[in-house]
Amino acid sequence: MPVKAAAQIVVVGGGPAGLAAAASAAECGKRVLLLDENPLPGGQIWRAKNGTITAEAEGWRQRAQAAGVEWRGGRQAVAAATGQLWLEHAGGVEVAAWEELILATGARELLLPFPGWTLPNCCGAGGLQALVKAGLEIRDKRVLVAGSGPLLMAVAAFLRQQGARVLLIAEQAPAGQVAAAALHLPPAKLRQAWQLRRATRGVPFLAGCWVEAAEGRQQLERVRLRRGVRRWSLECDYLACGFGLTPNSELGQLLGCALTAEAGIAVNRWQQTSVEHIWCAGEAAGIAGVEAAWRSGEIAGYAAAGRQERTAPLLARRDREQQSSQRLLRRLAPRAELRALAQDTTWLCRCEDVTVGEARPYANWREAKLQTRCGMGACQGRICGAAARFLWGWQINAARPPILPARVGTLAQAAPAPSISTEVTV
Amino acid sequence: MPNSPVWDIAIIGAGIVGCACAAAAAAAGLRTAVIESQTPGGGTTAAGMGHIVVMDDSPAQFALTRYSQLLWQEWAPELPQGVEYSRCGTLWLARDETELRLAVAKQQAYRSQGVPAEMLDAGALAAAEPKLRPGLAGAMLAAEDAVLYPPAAAKFFLDRARAQGACLIQGECAALAEGGIKLRDGRRVAAGEIVLAAGAQSTGFMPGLPIAPRKGHLLITDRYPGWLHHQVVELGYLRSAHSLAEDSVACNLQPRLSGQILIGSSRQYGATSAAVEPGMLARMLQRAMDYMPELAQLSSIRAWTGFRAATPDKLPLIGAAEGHPHVWLATGHEGLGITTAPATAALLLAQMTGTPAAIPAAPYLPDRQPETGEAHA
Ligand SMILES: Cc1cc2nc3c(=O)[nH]c(=O)nc-3n(C[C@H](O)[C@H](O)[C@H](O)COP(=O)(O)OP(=O)(O)OC[C@H]3O[C@@H](n4cnc5c(N)ncnc54)[C@H](O)[C@@H]3O)c2cc1C
Numbered sequence A: 001m002p003v004k005a006a007a008q009i010v011v012v013g014g015g016p017a018g019l020a021a022a023a024s025a026a027e028c029g030k031r032v033l034l035l036d037e038n039p040l041p042g043g044q045i046w047r048a049k050n051g052t053i054t055a056e057a058e059g060w061r062q063r064a065q066a067a068g069v070e071w072r073g074g075r076q077a078v079a080a081a082t083g084q085l086w087l088e089h090a091g092g093v094e095v096a097a098w099e100e101l102i103l104a105t106g107a108r109e110l111l112l113p114f115p116g117w118t119l120p121n122c123c124g125a126g127g128l129q130a131l132v133k134a135g136l137e138i139r140d141k142r143v144l145v146a147g148s149g150p151l152l153m154a155v156a157a158f159l160r161q162q163g164a165r166v167l168l169i170a171e172q173a174p175a176g177q178v179a180a181a182a183l184h185l186p187p188a189k190l191r192q193a194w195q196l197r198r199a200t201r202g203v204p205f206l207a208g209c210w211v212e213a214a215e216g217r218q219q220l221e222r223v224r225l226r227r228g229v230r231r232w233s234l235e236c237d238y239l240a241c242g243f244g245l246t247p248n249s250e251l252g253q254l255l256g257c258a259l260t261a262e263a264g265i266a267v268n269r270w271q272q273t274s275v276e277h278i279w280c281a282g283e284a285a286g287i288a289g290v291e292a293a294w295r296s297g298e299i300a301g302y303a304a305a306g307r308q309e310r311t312a313p314l315l316a317r318r319d320r321e322q323q324s325s326q327r328l329l330r331r332l333a334p335r336a337e338l339r340a341l342a343q344d345t346t347w348l349c350r351c352e353d354v355t356v357g358e359a360r361p362y363a364n365w366r367e368a369k370l371q372t373r374c375g376m377g378a379c380q381g382r383i384c385g386a387a388a389r390f391l392w393g394w395q396i397n398a399a400r401p402p403i404l405p406a407r408v409g410t411l412a413q414a415a416p417a418p419s420i421s422t423e424v425t426v
Numbered sequence B: 001m002p003n004s005p006v007w008d009i010a011i012i013g014a015g016i017v018g019c020a021c022a023a024a025a026a027a028a029g030l031r032t033a034v035i036e037s038q039t040p041g042g043g044t045t046a047a048g049m050g051h052i053v054v055m056d057d058s059p060a061q062f063a064l065t066r067y068s069q070l071l072w073q074e075w076a077p078e079l080p081q082g083v084e085y086s087r088c089g090t091l092w093l094a095r096d097e098t099e100l101r102l103a104v105a106k107q108q109a110y111r112s113q114g115v116p117a118e119m120l121d122a123g124a125l126a127a128a129e130p131k132l133r134p135g136l137a138g139a140m141l142a143a144e145d146a147v148l149y150p151p152a153a154a155k156f157f158l159d160r161a162r163a164q165g166a167c168l169i170q171g172e173c174a175a176l177a178e179g180g181i182k183l184r185d186g187r188r189v190a191a192g193e194i195v196l197a198a199g200a201q202s203t204g205f206m207p208g209l210p211i212a213p214r215k216g217h218l219l220i221t222d223r224y225p226g227w228l229h230h231q232v233v234e235l236g237y238l239r240s241a242h243s244l245a246e247d248s249v250a251c252n253l254q255p256r257l258s259g260q261i262l263i264g265s266s267r268q269y270g271a272t273s274a275a276v277e278p279g280m281l282a283r284m285l286q287r288a289m290d291y292m293p294e295l296a297q298l299s300s301i302r303a304w305t306g307f308r309a310a311t312p313d314k315l316p317l318i319g320a321a322e323g324h325p326h327v328w329l330a331t332g333h334e335g336l337g338i339t340t341a342p343a344t345a346a347l348l349l350a351q352m353t354g355t356p357a358a359i360p361a362a363p364y365l366p367d368r369q370p371e372t373g374e375a376h377a
């Protein structure tokens, strides 16, 4: 039998949003369970190298602990139903019962297809950062950081600090848009950006520049770049290329939560989703940066604990953060040329070996999936679905359990006592 | 619309049944339209398992499934690779001596109808499927059974139909109208004959049909090439009470050409939501693990559900609709529509064109006298 866990409030995801939500709800006297697939809390940004957490994460962790939050690391939420959550861990399975559920599952990188994007040593920007944090040796390696968004500068600074030779930061948005985005940054963010720029001093930053193709025999050898009418090649060992983030909304989809046009989980002022007793905080609801994430987490925690009045002083700050992020992201919207990069022979779905040309003729995601199997592999379309959405505007919203690969034995748990009548079912 | 064509035949629904009917009608030289509100092959056809199986719940079911299996064998050389047709055979598992005797009786029934069937003793069964748990008594192998990927099979029929002049109309049929069909958006499709092939949704269009939706769950694993070789189905149902009202599960495992394993299946009446029900899924998986314990360790990547169109006597409705001149039915295929789509198309076209059919059509006519079907082999 599975281990059962129960709490009044279960928070999925232990990043900034989840930590803040758990701590806030527990401070209202609720029994709170906080879980994350990683062994330690902190999420994407507060993850330090080699299994440690940053000072910010430690601060929140202590606050959560003091309030009585029960932390369960190394647990992946793979399926959900009203009042229940299936958690897989290395040693087995748990079924957690909840009264209120707070989804704080964060976001993943948006990867867009171009010729060669699936070559070994081509990664997402945050993806390469995560690999290095997990132990990949990057010292003296030649790295090109490309794509779009504030993450590029942060990743470049990190890689450099780890001894990498960062050759270039290529931001696809035009220089004018980047400048305008910087002008509208709030002072604290501007300071941050300035610090990052100093940490990457000497590394050329080219706006309006993007990767047209990655080339190499067994693995990445060189990258073809374009800026305006100029085209050139750059030899490198790693390409760290990401186009911003896209929300991890699958758990919410399973539970019937409505989505926003940007594929996040739709929430109201108090971070409540369209489904009663389910809340969402942080980037799972929409991309807005770390401060908006933990602020929305506090709001969700208080509101889910039934203490809406405590949220009043917090709403305006969260809104400001979200608005400034949205303004920034609008400036950095992916340019149309990126849609034309993928050739018919470019891979779309790596799990099922489907090319862009094979999927393109279909009318929508469902039809392409049924006929080509794209998005039906182990990653369940997390990568190719977002790419198809970008390339052809297809709506991607049909998460199925398990949202992440799970052992058959895990899903076989938690049935009511079997009183089974069998009959042939073909 | 003054210039819109008048079709000889308009088919409602582009599931595997509607698509097979369209291919047969177009091949017969009829001007054919198929009307689909969603994605062709995206209804129950996309949810099904794709087991091409002879079943002997009744003599009529036996005749229809076998006839259709032979039609699939004729199509086989023409099926594109994406259809993943594979003649892997079915192993009907006997847990104990009692079930083994039933398996032998089943084998004799198959053979008396000229359908190849062999008995495997416990040792031969373990050699054929090493992942089965020890202690099973044996199995009957139906070597001509096959598997395929249903949405691609539906598309194959649709493409064939189109190559012979048929047309796919995207739209939702709202009502029968004088001389054709009215679509939800106001368009009209004028046709001499209308075929209702809307699967489990057929009652929404024509209330009163004896069809009830019967929900089923399936789960697919990651790729494990060589893990499973045959479609593996438990025989246990022969012993247990045959309940039409109760929820049930049975061990039913399918090897896909990709190396993936499809795990089924469940049956529920009265369920209306398409959501995967964790409790029902768990029961189904426990049953499968009871026969193949190591399944528990495999990585699963997706579960889903579908609705079978169930009739009281478990036979489809193929033929003229009672009380609706020029309307024909090709629906009610429950858990066998992938298998029986080609035979359905052949029987329907024979009736519509007044030509002889290969097997008697009477047991499937919509106005048949309902039998209380308790006729195991
Ligand atoms: C790869 C990557 C790198 C980034 N690097 C930076 C950076 O260097 N600088 C910067 O300013 N911003 C960075 N960001 C953005 C930053 O992470 C976010 O602004 C912020 O962390 C959002 O907080 P959150 O709590 O909403 O989500 P996250 O911090 O992403 O936390 C979500 C947590 O939920 C877990 N989770 C998700 N699904 C499940 C599940 N089903 N079961 C169990 N656990 C689950 C995740 O593992 C994660 O720990 C990065 C984002 C990504 C995706």
Ligand SMILES: Cc1cc2nc3c(=O)[nH]c(=O)nc-3n(C[C@H](O)[C@H](O)[C@H](O)COP(=O)(O)OP(=O)(O)OC[C@H]3O[C@@H](n4cnc5c(N)ncnc54)[C@H](O)[C@@H]3O)c2cc1C
Pocket (backbone or CB within 6 Å): A426, B012, B013, B014, B015, B016, B017, B018, B035, B036, B037, B038, B039, B040, B041, B042, B043, B044, B045, B046, B047, B048, B049, B050, B051, B052, B053, B171, B172, B173, B174, B197, B198, B199, B200, B201, B202, B205, B215, B216, B217, B218, B264, B265, B305, B306, B307, B308, B309, B330, B331, B332, B333, B334, B335, B336, B337, B338, B339, B340
């Ligand atoms: C879990 C499960 C496992 C199964 N396994 C097998 C198996 O192994 N072997 C086997 O032979 N069978 C199996 N089946 C059964 C098989 O899937 C069905 O019998 C078959 O798919 C029925 O096909 P259909 O064309 O009648 O229906 P559908 O595929 O449902 O097609 C009907 C079409 O009509 C359309 N439609 C409905 N209403 C309208 C309207 N008003 N206007 C326009 N279009 C409309 C729908 O969108 C749909 O595309 C299984 C079924 C399930 C649920």
